[in-house]
Amino acid sequence: MKLGRLIRKLKGNDKNEVNKKFEIKSDHSQSKPLNISFLGDSITTFKGWIPADAKFWYSDDADRGTGVVNVEQTWWHLFLKQTGNKLMTNDSWSGATVCNKADNGDTDESYRSFISRFDKTMGQGRVLEPKWM
Numbered sequence: 001m002k003l004g005r006l007i008r009k010l011k012g013n014d015k016n017e018v019n020k021k022f023e024i025k026s027d028h029s030q031s032k033p034l035n036i037s038f039l040g041d042s043i044t045t046f047k048g049w050i051p052a053d054a055k056f057w058y059s060d061d062a063d064r065g066t067g068v069v070n071v072e073q074t075w076w077h078l079f080l081k082q083t084g085n086k087l088m089t090n091d092s093w094s095g096a097t098v099c100n101k102a103d104n105g106d107t108d109e110s111y112r113s114f115i116s117r118f119d120k121t122m123g124q125g126r127v128l129e130p131k132w133m
Contacts, residue, residue: 033084033085034085034086035087036080036086036087036088037087037088037089037090037091038087038089038090038091039092039117039118040091041092041093041094041096042058042092042093042095042096043057043058043075044074044075044076044090045090045092045093046068046074046077046090047060047061049071049090050092051091054093054094054112055095076090091117093112093117096112096117097113098113098115099115
């Protein structure tokens with residue numbers, strides 16, 4: 001499922017579709033919400049909801065022209081609301097890199113790479129992996 005379609009499902013309050021795609025058992029009652037963490041790039045950012053030194057793409061500044069001016073419009077906030085889970089960490093950066101070095105191999109980009117951020121903040125506890133990834 002593409003991200004745009006998932007967002008439409010989340011906005012449309014289609015809980016059955018969301019539960020199916022993320023393998024969330026609707027017949028299993030959770031005694032308490034899960035704590036969910038995100039390790040993302042620009043589309044998972046929102047100013048004030050990511051590390052203070054991280055670059056963001058989305059903010060409450062309507063002049064940026066993104067069309068997203070409230071954190072409740074982000075895909076991940078919609079997902080959390082739809083599933084009843086809680087945000088534990090959002091370690092997302094606009095301009096994220098996969099590896100620790102820039103294209104030329106000389107510049108250290110580890111502060112924003114998926115590799116170092118995963119080692120620093122993720123991989124602990126349960127990890128939610130959607131089927132479509």
